[in-house]
Amino acid sequence: MIRSLHRWPGLVALALVTILCLSGAALSVFPAAERIAAPQAEAGLTVATLADRIEAAYPGVEQIRRSPSGRITAYWFDEGRPGAAVIDPATGQGVASADPNQFQRWLTNLHRSLFLGDGGRIAMAVGAVAMLVLSISGALLVVRRVGGWRHWGAPLRGPLAGRLHVEIARIAVIGLVLSSTTALWMTASTFDLLPDGGAIPAMPAEVSGETGFALEQMATLLQTPVTELRELSFPYPGDATDVFSLKTDRGTGYLDQGTGALLAWADLTGWQRVSETIYMLHTGQGAATLGLVLGLMALGVPAMGVTGVLIWLAGRRGRPRIRGNQPAGRAETILLVGSEGGSTWGFAATLHAALTAAGQGVHVGPMSGFAPERYARAERIILLAATYGDGAAPASAKGFLDRLSALERAPDMPLAVLGFGDRSFPAYCAFARDVAAAAQAKGWPALLPLDTIDRQSPQDFARWGRALGEALGISLELSHQPVLPKTATLTLVSRRDYGAEVQAGAAILRFALPRASLWQRLTGAGFARFSAGDLIGIVPRGSALPRLYSLASARRDGFVEIVVKKHAGGLCSGQLTALEPGDRVTAFLRRNPGFHAGGGRAPLILIGAGTGIGPLAGFIRSNARRRPVHLFFGMRHADSDFFYGEEMPGWQAEGRLTRLVTAVSRGARPHYVQDALRGEATEVARLLRNGARVMVCGGRDMAAGVADALAEILAPVGLTPAVLKAEGRYVEDVY
Amino acid sequence: MKPLLATLALTTALTLPGLAMARPVTFTTTLNNYGGDGAYLALYVTDASGTYVGSLWMAGGKSKYYTHLTDWHRATGGDTGQVNGITGASVGAGRSLEITLDLADALFDAGYTLHIDAAVEDMRDSPNEVTVPLTASGAGATVPGRRYIASFKYDM
Structure with a gap:
């Protein structure tokens, strides 16, 4: 609901809102420029003195105005010719032209009415409403995403467009809400929908009939500082019945030209004051700095428009059309999807196609449409x-x-829950777990235990598919391709073998950088920009399913490097470990911004086992700035899988690696990396108290062991792994 | 134009006896290129003593800006009922406003004066932009305004 309230106004009103914001941002410069350019009145200058100076310079003066920026303008007639100038209050002399700035006038008319009169004003008001709806719905979405108002500024993970969109939004939203609500108020005021019209005192019935009282002796003018002046209008020359009219920040009044007496006065009404404040907040006239800030915030809107459209397109691309979807009442398998961005629908489509091919009648729908009473022929719900x-x-x-x-009671047909998530988030698959727990509490029979898919892993999905097939008694091969990115061909340049002597083949493979097109180089797409910790997808021969490996090198290193261990019967690892220099593989790059070392100065605690050392070694190799790095490296046997063992002494000598702690799990005294961590508990706790960041890479069991060890180590200092994760100081790359 | 309403607007204000005699009068106001947004113009009539008797036309639809038509606003207290039904769009720089109204014969050569107040956003307020006595002999004569009006005349 909130998402559609955000998406549709955003897409429909994008052009209008963009025009509003760009023109508004451009207009925000003028009040500041005027404030700087306008000669300001000296402290304590009264209207009496100012008016006297101007009258001396321009005897035909008719009106003096002061704008909120402090700029004073005088209008006069000289021998029947109208004249006007910006006045230097120190001398009363004109110093600049008072003609309105034509570009500013053009921008103003574009901004408030698209040059279309009242119809355009209403269109722009609709744009302001769209802006307000977008701001509020967007703020609610951010709150939902970060887990509450208290976490408004929490670090973000996920694709770049989405992060940029939210990063800009959470700064700009205040300004956008302010600008759009004030815009709506001003529109209502323009269309006379608010009782904020000026209160003008009645013209005095009696005047002295005299003329020529000296300006600099009029009591009211002497008591009014120039900073409060808005307008002083002079009586018509030769008309003894006319009066001076004075408008100040406090109200409006008339002065007798023969005696200087105040003949009538009316204070500003409450509504007027409110409207004037709102006018100031919207235009920045009288609050130039605020205006500039609001203008800057408005500039974020076109950027949010672009990133917003990108997010929407990515969601659409990720959501395939499901062919041959059965009605809920006729299907044997009910497949319900809970998806935010749309990628889970792609998995649903793959599952739907595979089950349909196996002769099942399958209905796919959103989880929000859950209605078990309609599933007349269903035998299972997934x-x-x-x-x-x-x-x-x-x-x-x-x-x-x-x-x-x-x-009242859970459905009879058994249930399977598959969660989709990203292990680098603290709440990994939390919703799927809640659903599974609720189903269990209700006594809903289970078809399969809860399983999870990390970062859309096709392998995880295929594995779960085989388990589902077994439960159903059919052969189910789920080959899901989550929209394969553009692939490149990589050529192996060198390999370093480990563990051949202990029957556990593993190798560090180094590929040449593929040639990047100009477009890729400009946009940083594909292999034109990557760093250690990003993922490389290898598409093995004879399979459409890519396998993901963590990169151990950055673009700057000049090569693409991964660490691969040969698994028994593993198709991809088998092909990779059999590569000889000169052989080629098909690969694509997938960014993994959640697992980058980042540019900070805080110490890094790198924890890895086996091939998980790959990205960690990449971080160390790139650590030219000598950031303190503590590496905990678990291996089976120092002879078999001490990857990068040759480089480590050099990295330590150069200061790229502060400390190396190894743990060997095979041998007389098995020692795991989490044991090594516990052995250094004091030092690890000290580092974490001082802001260190933990990065873990390796197998799932190792990561779980490390999390337990860290929980023990952190307990005495009042920290938990969950807190570190929430702060983005504890990230995992687990497989 | 709404001549009937215009007549009513004036007649109610004037309360002239024997109002049967009326004729169409065309007022032509041409603005100069003053380099600003559309001008608000108020056309109204005062009697020999300078007292406001009624409005003929208001060019400009947003009543919140009527305070800038200073003299008209003072005379009427900003009462939009005075221009109800005889209000049109503001007049752009360099453009002309031509209105034809059925006016009572008794308005002419009886000491009545026609005034035009003008105002433009972010520019000078110009009350008394044009002041011409309403006389049969003055018809067809062109007079200039003070700031925004290049020429004004009435024909009958």
Whole structure:
């Protein structure tokens, strides 16, 4: 609901809102420029003195105005010719032209009415409403994503467009809400919908009939500082019945030209004051700095428009059309999807196609449409559930848990829940876990235990598919390609073998950088820009499923390097470990911004086992700035898998690696990396207290062991791994 | 134009006896290129003593800006009822405003004066932009305004 409230106004009003914001940002410069350019009145200058100076310089003066920037303009007639100038209050002499700036006038008319009169004003007001709806719905989405208002500034993970969109939004949203609400107020005021018209005192019935009282002796003018002046209008020459009219920040009044007496006065009304404040907040006239800030914030809107459209397109691309979808009442398998960005729908489509090919009738729908009473012929229900932000239900699963808890009893047909998520988030697959727990509490029979898919891994999905096939008694091969990126061909230049003597083949493979097209180099797409910790997808011969490996090198190193261990019967690892220099593989790059070392100065605690050393070695190799790095490296046997063992002494000598702690798990005294961590508990706790960042890479069991060890180490200092994760100081790359 | 309403606007203000005699009068106001947004113009009539008697036309639809038509606003207290039904769009720089109204014969050669107040956003307020006595002999004569009006005349 909130998402569609954000998406549709955004897409429909994009052009209008962009025009509003660009013109508004350009206009925000003028009040500041005027403030700088306008000669300001000296402290304590009264209107009486100012008016007297101007009248001396321009005897035909008719009106003196002061704008909120402090600029004073005088209008006069000289021998029947109208004249006007910006006045230097120190001398009363004109110093600059008072003609309106034509470009500013053009921009103003574009900004408020698209040059289309009242129809255009209403269109722009609709644009302001869209802006307000976008700001509020966007703020709610950010809150949902980061897990509450308190985490408003929490670090973000995920694709670049989405991060940029939110980073800009959470700074700019205040200004955009302010600008759009004030715009709506001003529109209402322009169309006379607000009782904020000027209160003008009635013209005095009696005047002295005299003329020529000296300006610099009029009491009211003497008491009014120039900083409060808005307008002083002079009586018509030769008309003894006319009066001076004075407008100040406090109100409006008339002065007798023969006696200087105040004949009538009316204060500003409350509504007027409110409207004037709102006018100031919107235009920056009288609050030039605020205006500039609001203008800068408005500049974020076109950027958010572009990134927003990119997010929407990515979501659409990721959501395939499902062919041959059966009605819910006729299907044997009900497949319900809880997806936020749309990528989970792609998995649903693959599963739907495979089950349909196996002769099943399958219905695919959103989890929010859960209605078990309609599933007349269903034999099983499968839920594919992503998680939004800090454990919330994704968009297409809204209300599922409520519907489930409202059921008197759980459905009879058994349930399988598959969670989709990213292990680098603290709330990995939290929503799927909640759903599975709720189903269990309701007594819903399980078809399969809860399983999870990390970062859209096709392998995880294929493995789960085989388990599902077994449960159904059919052969189910799920080959899901989550929209393969553009691939490149990599040529092996060298390999270093490890462990051949202990029957455990592993190698560091180094490929030449593929040639990047001009477009890739300009946009940083593909292999034109990557760093250690990013992922490389290798598409093995004889399979459409890519396998992901962590990169051990950055673009700057001039090569593409990975660490591969040969698995028994592993198709891809078998092909890779058999490569000879000169052989080629098909590969693509997938960014993994959550697992970059980053540019900070805080110490790094790198923890890895086996081939998981790859990206960690890459971080150390790139550490030219001598950031303190503590590496905990677990291996089976120093002779078999001490990857990068030759480089380590050199890296330590150069200061790229501060400390190396190894743990060997095979041998007389088995020692795991988490044991090594516990052995250094004091030092690790000290580093973490001082802001160090933990990066873990390796197998799932090792990561779980490390998390337990860290929890023990952190408990005495009042920290937990969950807190570190929430702060982005504890990241994992686990397989 | 709404001559009937215009007549009513004036007649109610004037309360002239024997109003049967009326004729169409065309007012032509041409603005100069003053380099600003559209001008608000108020056309109204005062009697021999300078007292406001009624409005003929208001060019400009947003009543919140009427305070800038200073003399008209003072005379009417900003009462939009005075221009109800005789309000049109503001007049752009260099453009002309031509209005034809059925006016009572009794308005002419009886000491009545026609005034035009003008105002432009972010520029000078110009009350009394044009002041011409309403006389049969003055018809067709062109007079200049003070700031925004290049020429004004009435024909009958």
